[in-house]
Structures are given as C-alpha cells and as structure tokens.
Amino acid sequence: MALAFSTEPARAEGTRATEPLLQIQPHPDAHHVTVAARIPKEEQAKIPVGKLSQEQGESWLRLMLVGAELDDALSAMLGHYERRDETLSFTPRYALVPGKRYLARVAWGTTGAAGTVVEYRAPALPAAPAAQVVAIYPTAAELPANQLKFYLHFSQPMRQTREIFEHIDLLGPQGRPVEDPWRRTELWSEDGKRLTLLIHPGRIKQGIQLGTLLGPVLDPDQSYTLIVHATMLDANGRPLGQASTKKFRTKQAERTLPSVKDWRVAAPRRATQEPVRITFPRPMDRALLDRMLTVKTELGEAVGGRIEIRSEETVWDFHPHHPWRDSPYIVVVDPRLEDLAGNNPGRLFDAAFTETEPVATTLEIPFQPAPQ
Structure with missing residues (x-):
C-alpha cells in the first residue's frame, strides 16, 4: 500500500500551529536531525519516560532512508530514542546522506497501520574535495604471516559504522577475497581519520578453534592485496575520491620477542x-x-x-x-x-x-x- 506523505509537519485537526503531531527538526548543519512525535493522551501510559531501547522506540517511531520509489523505504535507522513529557524523539546515530530522501513515520495503536508520515530531503553538499586514503601502515612490502593490524589514514573524518567492512577487501594469491579476515570491531581515532583494521586474533594465535576451522588469514610466501574501495563514505556521506590498494608479500610468522x-x-x-x-x-x-x-x-x-x-x-x-x-x-x-x-x-x-x-x-x- 502506498504511503501518504507530506513535506510539512503533520498536525491534528483543530490544533494550534505550534503543536505538530510529527516533525523532522534539522540541526544547524541540516544533515543531523531530530524526529519529534507528540504522544496522544490515550497512548501516554504505554510509553516509558526517559531513554528507550532501539526495539522499544521503533515500535512507534521510525526514520527511514527512501529508495527510488516511495514504497522502497528501508528498515528503521539506528539511533537514540527518548520520551520527555508528551514527546517521543529520535536522533539518528549518523548524519543523513546529502541529497537523499528520508521518511519519518509514527504509528500509535489507535491511528491504523500506515500512521502519520513526514518526508525530509537532506540538502546536497557544496562541491568539496573528496576524502582520500593518505597512508596505509605498515609500509613494508614484506609482512609476517601473523601480521596483526593495518592502519588506514584518511584526509577527512569518515563515517563510523560497521558497514565499513563491506568496503574493504583482502585479496589472496589467486585474486579472490579472503573469507572473514577482520575482527569486526570499529577502532577509530578520536578525529575519525584513522581506522585500525585488526586481523581476527583467532585466526592468528596457534591452537584456537577458529583458526583450525577457517585456517590462517595469511600464509607465508604468498602475495596479497588490501583494497579500500571508493564506496566508503566520509562523515558527510560522500564517497572516497578513488580506491586505494596496498600490495604485499608474506614471510614466515614472527614468533620471537622484540628485544x-x-x-x-x-x-x-x-x-x-x-x-x-x-x-x-x-x-x-x-x-x-x-x-x-x-x-x-x-x-x-x-x-x-x-x-x-x-x-x-x-x-x-x-x-x-x-x-x-x-x-x-x-x-x-x-x-x-x-x-x-x-x-x-x-x-x-x-x-x-x-x-x-x-x-x-x-x-x-x-x-x-x-x-x-
């Protein structure tokens, strides 16, 4: 069923202009927003006061990225829900992608399945230099087969989300991606310009079940390529200017103390x-x-x-x-x-x-x- 929507705050009949049912409130940069929904009196007893979990909040209020068609709205965005007085608010964890459309929808138990919907389009950013990978460490062309980390340095702050691992590949000797090489934990510097890629320790340490099942990520005396794809987004939602690669060859594992x-x-x-x-x-x-x-x-x-x-x-x-x-x-x-x-x-x-x-x-x- 197609959703009815408006680009204006939704208001109840007979209410004053200062009391919208649902509105998307842009922050000064227009790419961070807060979605605010006024809670009907008959629903207020059902919603706890204070911070709500993602599961609790999205059962009433959602903000969704819209695809090419209005009905192509994706799943609810992650963020922070909170009820204060008669208002349920949602603040997305990340900035909105410039130029993209978003739908906020609130559905109380008494309003029907479709609920109330408001649309918002994040403004396009002015032309600016694309973020670049400025360095990849280690810089050596030969690395030990038990190499633990890579450091990716960017020219601008990057979007911090677990989706980053979908934009990074480690190609093996045959040019095919190595299966699940990373420990999928976001390790960013405070300024958002350095990402630490940690090869899963369970595939490095000897005698660990994960390494036994999947094998080591790196084998000695082989050639590999680390690729950071241009699809990775910066903090403003813009893709990298170009992909970056690091080619290296492995040697025997290093298992002696650095004295x-x-x-x-x-x-x-x-x-x-x-x-x-x-x-x-x-x-x-x-x-x-x-x-x-x-x-x-x-x-x-x-x-x-x-x-x-x-x-x-x-x-x-x-x-x-x-x-x-x-x-x-x-x-x-x-x-x-x-x-x-x-x-x-x-x-x-x-x-x-x-x-x-x-x-x-x-x-x-x-x-x-x-x-x-």
Missing part, C-alpha cells in the same frame, strides 16, 4: 637539536611508536619534542624542542610496544597458548649527547 637490547641508539651532538635515533631490527607498530617511547632527563623530567618515523617503521627519531644539554638522558620504552605481529618486549602474542620462557627486558635506554 630492546638489539635496538641501535645513535646519540645526537650536545647543544644541537639533532634527533636521538633508535633503529629496530624489525618494523614496529606505527601507531604505538608515536606514544610508547618517551625521552627524559636523568632526573626524570620529560623532554618535549617531535617524533618522526622512517624506513618502513624501523627508525624512530626524536627531535627535541630545545638543544641537548651536556648531561645524560633516557629513552623510556613502554613494555606494551609491539612489533607487526603483536609481540612486545615482555610477551609473545601467542604467550597464552604456547610455553614461553620469561625473558628479561631492559625498558630504559640511556644515552649521552656527544661533543660537537
């Missing part, structure tokens, strides 16, 4: 702002390198500076804000710093499922600036 004793330290010259440099024998986790190595004076005072990561995440440079003094310094290593396989200086990623001898780990690296 701090094996790291090479190059001290800077005193009275300069040259970097102190640490070179790792294997690539380390890019995101963790930004925050898990710090520089302090011999008295424990933090040294301010800028971090630079180079050479496929095997070189860490720390550029101080002020010249080095003629005194000892320490690079403090957080023991949670990981290599590409999730191993840290004190524990293998597989430690809970394999027997590992305790390994003494030095977590402070002293250095003294050299004379000019």
Whole structure:
C-alpha cells in the first residue's frame, strides 16, 4: 500500500500551529536531525519516560532512508530514542546522506497501520574535495604471516559504522577475497581519520578453534592485496575520491620477542637539536611508536619534542624542542610496544597458548649527547 506523505509537519485537526503531531527538526548543519512525535493522551501510559531501547522506540517511531520509489523505504535507522513529557524523539546515530530522501513515520495503536508520515530531503553538499586514503601502515612490502593490524589514514573524518567492512577487501594469491579476515570491531581515532583494521586474533594465535576451522588469514610466501574501495563514505556521506590498494608479500610468522637490547641508539651532538635515533631490527607498530617511547632527563623530567618515523617503521627519531644539554638522558620504552605481529618486549602474542620462557627486558635506554 502506498504511503501518504507530506513535506510539512503533520498536525491534528483543530490544533494550534505550534503543536505538530510529527516533525523532522534539522540541526544547524541540516544533515543531523531530530524526529519529534507528540504522544496522544490515550497512548501516554504505554510509553516509558526517559531513554528507550532501539526495539522499544521503533515500535512507534521510525526514520527511514527512501529508495527510488516511495514504497522502497528501508528498515528503521539506528539511533537514540527518548520520551520527555508528551514527546517521543529520535536522533539518528549518523548524519543523513546529502541529497537523499528520508521518511519519518509514527504509528500509535489507535491511528491504523500506515500512521502519520513526514518526508525530509537532506540538502546536497557544496562541491568539496573528496576524502582520500593518505597512508596505509605498515609500509613494508614484506609482512609476517601473523601480521596483526593495518592502519588506514584518511584526509577527512569518515563515517563510523560497521558497514565499513563491506568496503574493504583482502585479496589472496589467486585474486579472490579472503573469507572473514577482520575482527569486526570499529577502532577509530578520536578525529575519525584513522581506522585500525585488526586481523581476527583467532585466526592468528596457534591452537584456537577458529583458526583450525577457517585456517590462517595469511600464509607465508604468498602475495596479497588490501583494497579500500571508493564506496566508503566520509562523515558527510560522500564517497572516497578513488580506491586505494596496498600490495604485499608474506614471510614466515614472527614468533620471537622484540628485544630492546638489539635496538641501535645513535646519540645526537650536545647543544644541537639533532634527533636521538633508535633503529629496530624489525618494523614496529606505527601507531604505538608515536606514544610508547618517551625521552627524559636523568632526573626524570620529560623532554618535549617531535617524533618522526622512517624506513618502513624501523627508525624512530626524536627531535627535541630545545638543544641537548651536556648531561645524560633516557629513552623510556613502554613494555606494551609491539612489533607487526603483536609481540612486545615482555610477551609473545601467542604467550597464552604456547610455553614461553620469561625473558628479561631492559625498558630504559640511556644515552649521552656527544661533543660537537
């Protein structure tokens, strides 16, 4: 049955203009909205006051994206329901897609199946540069077969929804998508510009049933391609400007501890702002390198500076804000710093499922600036 609809707030006969039955209230950006429905007196006892669950709220009030035809309305959008006084409101979790039509429908028990319907069209956005994938980490062309994470960096904040996994593929050696490679948990940075893709640990750790059933995601000595499709949407609902890919080849799994004793330290010259440099024998986790190595004076005072990561995440440079003094310094290593396989200086990623001898780990690296 076709739905009758209006682009104006729905009002009951004989009510004042300030009392619409149903309205879609745009926020200042016009792509975030709140849907408000006035609850009839005969229905008020049925609806609890305060926050409602998705299941509760959508039994009365729904906001739906409309297809090419009005009858093609999709399922109710996810969001937050709340009853205050005589009003039931719904706020979608995400911004509306620019240029798309939406229907709000409220159906009380006394109004019939179709209920009251109001339409809203999200305005199109002005022309703007499309979001791009600006970096994919790790940058190395050869990765261990037990690689744990990928980091996708975008030029603009992206839409945070589980649908993102439908826009990312990992192609195997034969060019076919690897089945269910990801742990489908959204891991976004606060600014919405970095997504952490976590390969499902159950298909990496040894002796886990999931890995036994489906096999590992990556096999040694094979070629793979990670693809971020152009259909992924930014926070404003616009697709990426183009697809991005990372091709890599795998080597044997890395199941040894990254030892701090094996790291090479190059001290800077005193009275300069040259970097102190640490070179790792294997690539380390890019995101963790930004925050898990710090520089302090011999008295424990933090040294301010800028971090630079180079050479496929095997070189860490720390550029101080002020010249080095003629005194000892320490690079403090957080023991949670990981290599590409999730191993840290004190524990293998597989430690809970394999027997590992305790390994003494030095977590402070002293250095003294050299004379000019």
